[in-house]
Amino acid sequence: MVNRNQYEFVRLVGNERRVGSTLKSVSRHWQKNPRFLFVSPHDDDAIIGGGLTMLSLLKDKIPVHVAVVTDGAQGYCSMAEQDTISDVREKETFTSLKRLGVPQKNVHWMGFPDCQLGQYQGRRKATPTDNVNVKGYTGLQNSFTQLLRKVRPTQIFLPTSSDLHPDHRIVHAEMLISCFHAAGAIWPELGKPLSAVPYIHEMAVYCNFPTTPKLRIKAPMNALKKKIDAIAEFRSQKQIKSLIELIRRAGPVEYLRPVPFSLYNPHLYRDMFEELPHYGYDQMHR
Numbered sequence: 563m564v565n566r567n568q569y570e571f572v573r574l575v576g577n578e579r580r581v582g583s584t585l586k587s588v589s590r591h592w593q594k595n596p597r598f599l600f601v602s603p604h605d606d607d608a609i610i611g612g613g614l615t616m617l618s619l620l621k622d623k624i625p626v627h628v629a630v631v632t633d634g635a636q637g638y639c640s641m642a643e644q645d646t647i648s649d650v651r652e653k654e655t656f657t658s659l660k661r662l663g664v665p666q667k668n669v670h671w672m673g674f675p676d677c678q679l680g681q682y683q684g685r686r687k688a689t690p691t692d693n694v695n696v697k698g699y700t701g702l703q704n705s706f707t708q709l710l711r712k713v714r715p716t717q718i719f720l721p722t723s724s725d726l727h728p729d730h731r732i733v734h735a736e737m738l739i740s741c742f743h744a745a746g747a748i749w750p751e752l753g754k755p756l757s758a759v760p761y762i763h764e765m766a767v768y769c770n771f772p773t774t775p776k777l778r779i780k781a782p783m784n785a786l787k788k789k790i791d792a793i794a795e796f797r798s799q800k801q802i803k804s805l806i807e808l809i810r811r812a813g814p815v816e817y818l819r820p821v822p823f824s825l826y827n828p829h830l831y832r833d834m835f836e837e838l839p840h841y842g843y844d845q846m847h848r
C-alpha cells in the first residue's frame with residue numbers, strides 16, 4: 563500500500579515492473595548532476611503535462627528548467643488584449659512556475675511567434691523582421707541548440723508528437739534533432755557541445771500517446787492542488803477553468819513515454835536477405 567503523502571513511480575521495462583518513491587530509484591541509467599528541461603510549446607503545456615513530475619523533482623532538489631517556445635501572441639480572448647497578451651502571458655508564466663518552485667532564472671522565454679512555428683523550422687540567417695535572433699541566426703534548431711548547450715540537461719520532457727496542435731508537433735521534431743546538433747561539433751558559436759544526448763520523455767497534454775507510456779507518477783493530493791493552483795495563474799486564458807476541471811478529475815497522476823532513438827543498424831535486416839538453409843524431412847527426423 564502506498565503512503566498517500568509520498569510520490570510513487572512505476573516504470574515498466576519489458577516484463578519488469580519497477581516501483582520506487584523517486585525517479586532515481588526506478589532509473590537504471592541515472593546520470594550524475596541531473597538537470598531536467600521541460601519544453602513547453604505554449605506557456606501552460608509543461609505544467610499541464612508534467613506539473614506533478616516537476617514537483618517530485620524539485621522535492622528531490624533536482625534543478626528544473628522550463629523553456630516556453632512561443633510568445634503566446636495569438637492567445638487573446640478580448641480585443642483589448644490584442645497587442646499586450648504576450649507580455650501578460652510571460653508574467654503569468656513566471657508567477658505560475660514560481661508557485662511550483664521553479665525560479666525565474668530557470669524559465670527560458672524563447673519568444674517565437676505563436677501559431678507560426680512552421681516558418682521557424684530549421685535554421686537560417688536572421689533578418690531585421692525576425693523576432694528571434696541568436697548569434698545572427700534564427701530558427702528553432704538554432705535556439706534549441708543554444709538552449710541545450712546552456713542548460714546542459716540530462717533529461718528532457720516535451721509534449722507528445724501526437725498532439726493535434728501543429729506548434730506541438732513542430733517543437734517535438736525540432737527538439738529531437740537539436741539534441742543531436744547540441745551533442746555534435748556544428749555551430750560552435752552556440753556553445754560547448756554536450757557530452758551526451760539527453761534522455762527524452764513525452765508528456766501528454768491534449769492527445770493520447772502514439773504508443774503506450776512506460777512511466778507513471780502518482781503524487782500526493784497536495785501536489786495536485788499545487789499543480790491546479792499554478793495552472794489557475796494563467797488568468798488571461800478564459801478556457802482555463804474547464805481545463806482545470808479535467809485535470810482535477812484525472813487525479814494526481816501523470817504518465818510519461820520514453821522516446822527511444824532507433825539509429826540505423828544494418829544488422830537488423832541482415833537475415834531477411836540471406837538464403838535460409840533448407841532442411842529436408844530426413845534431416846529433421848534424423
Ligand SMILES: [Zn+2]
Nearest residue numbers: 603604607727
Ligand atoms: Zn500548447
